[in-house]
Amino acid sequence: MENLKPSLSIRNVSKTYANGVQALKNITLTIPNGMYGLLGPNGAGKSTLMRMLATLQEPDEGSIKLGAIDVLYQKEEVRQTLGYLPQEFGVYPKATAEELLDYFAVLKGITTRAARKEVIESLLKQTNLWDKRKQKLGGFSGGMKQRFGVAVALLGNPKLLIVDEPTAGLDPAERVRFMNLLSELGENSVVILSTHIVEDVSELCTNMAIINKGEILLEAQPQQAVAALKGRVWRKLTEKSALPELEQEHQVISAKLLSGRTMVHIYSPETPGSDFELVEPDLEDVYFSTMTGNYVQPQRVEEVLV
Ligand code: ADP
DSSP states (O other): OGGGSOOEEEEEEEEEOTTSOEEEEEEEEEEOSSEEEEEOOTTSSHHHHHHHHTTSSOOSEEEEEETTEETTTOHHHHHHHEEEEOSSOOOOTTSBHHHHHHHHHHHTTOOSHHHHHHHHHHHHHHTTOGGGTTSBGGGOOHHHHHHHHHHHHTTTOOSEEEEESTTTTOOHHHHHHHHHHHHHHTTTSEEEEEESOHHHHHHHOSEEEEEETTEEEEEEOHHHHHHHTTTOEEEEEEOGGGHHHHHHHSEEEEEEEETTEEEEEEEOSSOOOTTOEEOOOOHHHHHHHHHTTOSOOHHHHHHHHO
16 A cells, blocks of 8 residues: 555755745655654755645746655645645634634535544544643643644645644643654654754654755664764863864864853764763764764765664
C-alpha cells in the first residue's frame, strides 16, 4: 500500500520574491515516510517551502511530487490528502473548540452530523482537548491553541501533515506534550516539521535536512549525522575574551555562555591540544558545524561510518 504513505520529491525548486529576496535556491530534497525535520534559522526559507508544499505558493522553477501527484498542477488532489498547520493561524475567540472544529469539519465535506460528532470526539481526545471542548478558544493557552490547530489539520485523515514552527512560543511542558502528540502522528502519516529548534528534530525525526539562506546544507538521518562527528568535536571552558584567538587557531562551531564563562566547541579530526576535552557529539554540534561549514558533506557521511 505504497500510495497510503507517499514520499515527497522536491526537484530544483527556486523562488525569488518580488522584492528581490531569493528565498529558495535550487532546492532538491526527497522526503520519505515518517517524521521529517526541516531545520534552519529564521529567514532560511522554511516557511516559503512549507507554503509551496501546501499549494499556497508557487515556485519560479522546479517540480514537487507527492507520490504520483504533481503538487504544482494537481492542487485539489494535494489539498484532499494534506493537513497544514501554519506558523500563525487565527481562531474565533468566542467559539468553543467543539463548535469551531465542527465548522471546519463541514468545510472539509463531512456533512452528516453523526459522522462529524464521531470525528470531532476522536480528534479532541487525540489532541488531549476533550475536557476543554466547551471552553472558548480565546481563553486557550499557546499549547492548547497549537493542539487545536493539529486537530483541525487532521480533519479528513491527511496522509501528509505539514507543521511550521509549531513549538516556538510554547512553554517547556506544553512543548513536551505537543511533541508527544506529533510523534504519535508520525507513526501513521508523513509529517514534516519545520523548526529552528534543534531538540525538536533530535527528539522526533528519523530524517532531516538543514537549510540556510535558501540552500540545503545537509540531508541526513540525525543519528548517523551525529555518529559521523564522533571523535571530531572538542570543548574547552574559557573566557569570552579568548574567543577571537581561538577562532583564529581552530574551527569553532559554537560558543555558549555557561555560568558566566564560555563553553567553546571546536571541530577537529585530530587532537587540538591538551587543554581541549573530547565531547560526545549531539545534533546541536551537527547543526552548528554544518552552519559554520565544518561538517563533512552528506555524501561523505557513509564513508565516515564504514
Ligand atoms: P523561515 O521560515 O525559514 O524563517 P521564510 O521562508 O519565512 O524563512 O523567509 C525566507 C526569506 O524570504 C527571508 O529573507 C524573508 O524575509 C523572505 N520573505 C518571506 N516571505 C516573503 C514575502 N512574502 N515577500 C518578500 N520576502 C519574503
